[in-house]
Amino acid sequence: MEDLFDSDSEQAGYRPLADRMRPCSLEEFRGQVKIVGEGTPLRQAIESDRLHSMIFWGPPGTGKTTLASMLATHSGAEFIKLSAVLSGVKEIRAAVDRAKQLRQVGKSALLFIDEVHRFNKSQQDAFLPHVEDGTIVFIGATTENPSFELNNALLSRARVYVLQALDKESLVEVLQRALEDEERGLGGRKLHIEPEQVELIAEAADGDARSALNLLEIAADLCDGDVIDSHTVAELVAGRVRRFDKGGEAFYDQISALHKSVRGSSPDGALYWFCRMIDGGCDPLYIARRVVRMASEDIGNADPRALRIALDAWEVQERLGSPEGELAIAQAIIYMAAAAKSNAAYLAYKAAMREAKDLGSLEVPLHLRNAPTKLMKELDYGKEYRYAHDEPDAYAAGESYLPEELDGSRYYFPVDRGLEQKIAEKLAWLRSKDKQAD
Known part of the structure; x- marks a missing residue:
């Protein structure tokens, strides 16, 4: 070799x-x-x-x-x-x-x-x-x-x-073998350690056999005589963080699990993955930013309060830090997981952006253009524009607000949940007035 x-x-x-x-x-x-x-x-x-x-x-x-x-x-x-x-x-x-x-x-x-x-x-x-x-x-x-x-x-x-992280039972077997092996391990020292302490070391190693054996070796070096006591083990495992590679595979897997738990209306799942990330050393402000994204992408106008709550949690984290900020983020996550869900705003944004990119620079209709100068007015800028507040119900029925090539296009389709249920009813009523005007 x-x-x-x-x-x-x-x-x-x-x-x-x-x-x-x-x-x-x-x-x-x-x-x-x-x-x-x-x-x-x-x-x-x-x-x-x-x-x-x-x-x-x-x-x-x-x-x-x-x-x-x-x-x-x-x-x-x-x-x-x-x-x-x-x-x-x-x-x-x-x-x-x-x-x-x-x-x-x-x-x-x-x-x-x-x-x-x-x-x-x-x-x-x-x-x-x-x-x-x-x-x-x-x-x-x-x-x-x-x-x-x-x-x-x-x-x-x-x-x-x-290869998977080792489970606790496998790590306990690895540690026991090291304690008993007289040729390669610590068996010659006849060390005594309670099974509960071996399990504690296995848990602290978080799936890493090398880490488990390193902890055991340190505990053996620190022990008084031939007994590895609970105090020694407690000192060793204090402050150990869970496996979490910032910017690596575990990082993106866990933020994905958090986001999907919120989307799936699971407060418990969302809270668990949030705590896993915080315990692993993730910057709370990163999670706060992602929570704001969740508020718009997965809840939207079904419950607009979610966005404000997410922003408030972000602000608390910035102003007060840990642990108050983390508690505020946890509160926002729980609220959003339990809130009515809608991705209608997210889909509408993507659809409109797709047409904006694909269809080029379509002209703004004359009646929607601003006319601050005499020349612009002579060119019919703003002509025939209908001021909505002067119309019945403050709505200019039949008016178009899109380029001529896109007249009649729709991007936003509210869902039948939360506040968007009312928004859908309002928009349907307005479209009926448009048909009457036509």
């Missing part, structure tokens, strides 16, 4: 618990039954020694590097590891040259690229011919959505496997 970037700590002989406890076999591997369980395509490929290029996509600490290493070991391939953070063209060429040397003597190479999404397009393209001709088996690991971060050419040559 070859790592082109051995750390100083590894050269000095120190290996963190998380590294020492890397699974050595699929039987030790936890939390990814969907991709390496019995009968899965990847498991069958491993057992039949038919490796192919692949992308491992998942949160940190889910076993991407470990799985790649095990694949190399099982197939007898040399494991060449690069980090996209530290590597460049020079390192890529060196790795490919090494793979070519191995191929000449009848051996294979598995090239693993950690954080492959950090390579630019030209760097990603550099692998393609060598993947194509079988010089290397390519495995890339990423925490970002491959659809957005990787070239289509690379994606077409590699199968994507999605």
Whole structure:
């Protein structure tokens, strides 16, 4: 096995618990039954020694590097590891040259690229011919959505496997194994820790096995004697934030879940995702801005108060900060989730914008033009304009307010909910007067 970037700590002989406890076999591997369980395509490929290029996509600490290493070991391939953070063209060429040397003597190479999404397009393209001709088996690991971060050419040559965050039960198993393993883990120290404290560490790790083992190692180093007590664990997990990548996949998934919960009239779902984002470190002002969007897009004139409430919450956050501002945003979210829904204003805006863009610069009808000068009046600007307040019911029945080419077009169709039900009745009544005038 070859790592082109051995750390100083590894050269000095120190290996963190998380590294020492890397699974050595699929039987030790936890939390990814969907991709390496019995009968899965990847498991069958491993057992039949038919490796192919692949992308491992998942949160940190889910076993991407470990799985790649095990694949190399099982197939007898040399494991060449690069980090996209530290590597460049020079390192890529060196790795490919090494793979070519191995191929000449009848051996294979598995090239693993950690954080492959950090390579630019030209760097990603550099692998393609060598993947194509079988010089290397390519495995890339990423925490970002491959659809957005990787070239289509690379994606077409590699199968994507999605790794999930480990559940609490799997993390507890990982921690217990570390506590009992005398060769690689902490078993030789005969540490005592209550099951409740192990579960607390697993919960704090939030699906990340590396984080769980790091916490356990710190707790073991801090404990007095051979007992890891509740006070030590409580100190360690205090202030831990949940998995949340600002600007990354988790970020957009969670704001999407919040928006769709409001649209779906679920105050509980909306409130949960709001709290998840705040707990993960999201800027409350970003959420406040999105809440204003929800008020117009999904509620609109069915309940115009929603927009004002959203703006008020934004203002409270700006003026008072946390926690008062966050409570105001939560109040606005709950109100909007429970409010009558309408996307009529949103659809009307999009329809009108589409025609404004597609139909060019249609002329303003003469009767709607302003006539501040004598010349404009002589050119009939404003002629025959009917002042609505002088008309019965303050409505100029039969008057047109669109360009001639669009006369009769409609964009706004109120729904039969909330205030828009009344608006729909009003507009229907006005259209009946237009027909009478015609």
